[in-house]
Structure formats: C-alpha cells, structure tokens
C-alpha cells in the first residue's frame with residue numbers, strides 16, 4: 406500500500422534522476438558483478454536493434470571516447486545530452502561535460518567530441534528519426550526534434566562496447582566504428598503494456614522498465630491500472646477505489662496503488678525518455694475491484710468480495726444506472742488531467758457479463774466522455790462492436806489473421822494497434838519449460854514474436870490502417886522486476902523492431918544474430934533475460 410512518506414521518496418528519486426539525466430540504475434541494484442569481462446570490444450553498425458533504415462559503415466575509421474571528450478548540444482538538445490553523458494560517465498568514469506553550442510557557431514559539427522544538433526539532419530528522418538555520423542574526430546547526431554536525438558543516442562549506445570552499459574566504471578577502450586546511419590521509424594506507435602493490476606508493481610520497477618523500453622526506441626507505455634483483482638490509481642472523488650480496491654492482488658498479497666504523485670513521476674520519467682503513457686481503466690468488464698469498493702455501482706446494490714483469482718469475464722458495470730456514467734466521467738476526468746498523452750484506454754475486453762446491446766450503448770457513451778475530456782480512445786478490439794468514433798483506435802489481440810469485424814471497422818477509418826496474443830503477448834510461455842506465464846494463446850518463442858508483419862497481419866486490413874504494434878505483459882504470474890525482464894527480454898526488442906524497422910529488412914536469420922549481440926549488453930545492465938536456444942548469444 407502506498408504511504409505518503411515512501412511516495413514522496415519515490416517522487417523525489419524520479420525527479421532527481423530527471424534532473425541528473427542519469428539512467429535508472431541509480432534506483433536498482435548494480436548489475437551482476439560477473440558481467441562478462443570479455444564482451445565484444447567494439448560493436449558494428451550492422452548489429453543495431455532495431456535495424457536502421459540506412460547503414461553505411463566506414464571500415465577504416467574509428468572514433469575513440471577519451472577522458473577529454475565533451476558533449477556539445479545545440480539549443481533544445483541539452484536534456485538528451487545530459488541523459489547521454491549520465492550513461493557514459495557511469496561506465497567510463499570520464500567527466501564528459503555537456504557544453505552548449507550556440508546555434509550560430511561556425512560549423513557546429515566540426516567540434517571534436519560528441520555533438521547533438523537539432524539542425525542539418527537528412528529531411529527523410531522526420532520527427533522521430535535521426536542522422537548519425539561517426540568520423541575519427543567526431544560523433545554527430547542530427548535530428549529535427551529532441552525525440553530523434555534520443556533515438557540516435559540509443560543507436561550510439563549500441564555502437565560502443567557492451568561494458569558502456571555498466572553501472573560501475575570499466576576500463577575501456579571505448580572505440581566506435583565509423584560510418585553513417587540515417588534512420589526513422591516505420592510505424593508511429595511502438596508500445597509495451599504492463600499490467601499493474603493483477604500484481605502491483607512499484608514505481609521503481611516501472612521506471613526501470615521504461616529505461617529498458619527506451620533501449621529499443623519504444624515510444625508508448627500502456628499501463629493496465631484497473632482490473633478485477635486490483636485498482637491501482639488514486640481517484641480523489643472515489644477514494645475507496647485505491648484504498649480498498651487496491652488492497653490486494655492475485656494470490657492475496659497486499660497489492661498497492663499509485664498516488665497521483667507516483668503516477669505523475671512515472672509520466673514525467675517516461676516523457677524524459679520520449680515515451681508517452683497510456684493509462685487504461687478497463688470497462689465494462691474487469692471491474693470487480695471497483696464494484697467491491699462501491700456497492701452502489703453494482704446492479705443489485707451489493708458489493709462483491711475482493712477477488713484474488715485469475716478468472717475473467719465475471720464482472721460488469723451496471724449499464725442501467727446513471728451513477729455508472731458519473732463514476733466513469735469522474736475517473737476518466739481525473740486521469741485525463743494527469744495524462745499529457747493523447748490516449749485514454751478504456752479496455753472493453755471480455756465483457757461476458759454485459760449484454761451486447763448494453764455493451765454497445767455503454768461504450769458509445771464512454772467514447773463521448775473521453776472526447777469531452779479532450780482525449781482519444783484506445784480500446785481492445787471488441788470496441789468495434791459499438792460505434793467507434795473516428796479517433797478511436799482498436800487494439801487487436803486476436804490469435805488469427807481473420808477478423809471481419811475489425812476489417813470492416815478499418816474500412817470506415819478506424820486505426821488498428823496490433824497485439825496478436827500468439828505473437829505479441831509477453832505473458833505467454835516461451836515453451837513448456839517456462840516457469841512463468843500462461844499458455845492459452847500457445848507458446849511464443851522469440852521467432853514467433855519476430856516472424857510476422859504488423860502491417861499485413863489482419864486479413865483485409867491495409868497497412869495504412871495500422872497505427873502500430875504493442876507488446877502486452879499481463880501479470881497473473883509475474884510478481885517481480887526479474888519476472889518482467891525474463892518474459893519481456895528478448896521478445897520485446899523483436900516487437901520493437903517490427904514497429905521501427907522497414908519491412909524490407911525483416912529477416913529472422915539476420916535478426917537473431919543481431920539479437921545475440923545484445924546479450925552482453927543486457928548482462929552489463931543486470932537485465933534478467935531469457936537465453937532462448939533459438940538465438941546465437943554473443944556470450
């Protein structure tokens with residue numbers, strides 16, 4: 406259960422990291438001492454994950470990071486410069502001062518060192534892309550927006566030896582292979598979902614997961630905040646939702662919830678990693694925690710007991726009561742006020758205890774409530790059973806390419822977010838030996854997560870209707886950060902590549918080798934990843 410004191414500490418920590426621009430390692434234990442000392446000393450531009458659009462290595466050129474290296478930033482690039490310097494200082498021990506470069510300075514890219522410039526990028530990079538040039542004298546990242554510089558920094562990290570990711574000083578040398586990369590994302594929305602309702606995950610864990618998402622240019626974090634087993638966000642006008650509805654979890658543990666300050670810290674930290682938070686309040690199903698907290702929300706006026714199992718589909722808001730819509734308006738209004746991003750996710754899945762006509766009527770009213778609070782709706786794809794607003798995005802979680810109702814909605818303009826459960830659900834077991842996870846959608850090994858195309862997955866849904874891709878991690882069986890990492894890595898980088906890289910570069914044989922070279926980097930960061938037998942691990 407959140408307490409004010411602990412929450413203030415967490416918020417201060419998150420704010421502290423924001424200012425220092427350091428990575429989240431400050432919050433979690435340093436990586437295993439046995440991080441592989443023999444990890445590859447240099448990394449090739451051809452190993453980058455996600456695969457960039459254009460890679461032109463310069464075989465005879467290298468840049469070496471030294472104790473005298475400076476980070477030069479043009480106006481607006483300072484935050485990203487501080488973030489990069491924070492990571493490099495930790496593992497090199499170098500001072501790496503961040504120096505402003507006046508916009509009118511003579512050829513800003515000639516400075517010896519690392520330059521982050523919001524000018525001069527190849528126009529093809531757009532808002533989220535970047536251009537990276539490595540010569541013997543300088544590393545220059547150019548972009549049109551800070552988000553592009555941030556993406557370029559993730560690539561730059563991968564061009565340095567794996568030890569650069571260490572939270573403690575390592576000896577180097579810190580050599581980067583020369584050449585040029587010009588890069589941009591294929592899909593606008595590259596997301597990950599974390600279910601904090603089945604099992605509650607503290608702020609520190611969410612911040613660490615955000616840092617791991619940032620490694621692979623993920624730009625949305627969907628937080629599944631409410632479900633039958635728990636309500637995880639404080640709502641001032643309905644306080645018992647969190648204090649009582651958040652007091653337990655699957656298996657009967659103490660649960661917990663985010664205060665508004667906690668949620669604001671998560672949102673701010675995500676924003677500093679150019680990740681937009683999408684909060685989900687699931688409805689009309691998956692609402693037992695809310696009904697247990699306020700009897701008046703149930704059709705029969707009786708509050709059900711708190712629920713700690715893992716069944717689904719047994720609960721429903723009451724479509725016939727006006728208080729239901731006041732509840733929804735109050736909750737979504739408070740959440741909208743805390744959420745700078747464009748989307749509120751309203752769930753809509755597994756409403757097996759809601760009559761179809763009631764479901765459609767309710768979801769139509771809910772969509773209007775979201776619009777009245779200035780946000781757009783994201784919902785599981787069952788929302789196409791109501792009348793989706795033009796701005797509503799349907800998140801497909803089916804297990805087959807055939808979904809006529811989704812294809813029909815796409816034809817009328819509904820955008821689709823791809824999360825097919827038998828490809829993108831990170832809570833699916835890798836195979837029969839996986840100790841964690843579920844298997845209702847089948848086993849999902851790394852190749853299953855990679856070997857599909859979100860732009861061409863659903864029959865009769867054109868690539869132009871596909872907003873992006875998202876990897877959900879449901880937490881019925883996921884209790885700790887190490888559980889999250891075991892299930893998310895390496896499948897999340899696979900999904901992230903599907904969202905970022907051109908369809909033309911899709912090649913499992915090449916990808917699994919590139920993924921193998923990420924292993925030492927995860928070891929250096931203490932990430933508890935699954936060493937899939939399908940991947941040739943670099944060490």
Ligand code: IFG
Nearest residue numbers: 717754755785802832843879
């Ligand atoms: N389906 C449910 C989730 C979760 C999941 C576990 C969706 C949209 C099975 N709904 O996926 O709440 O229980 O894999």
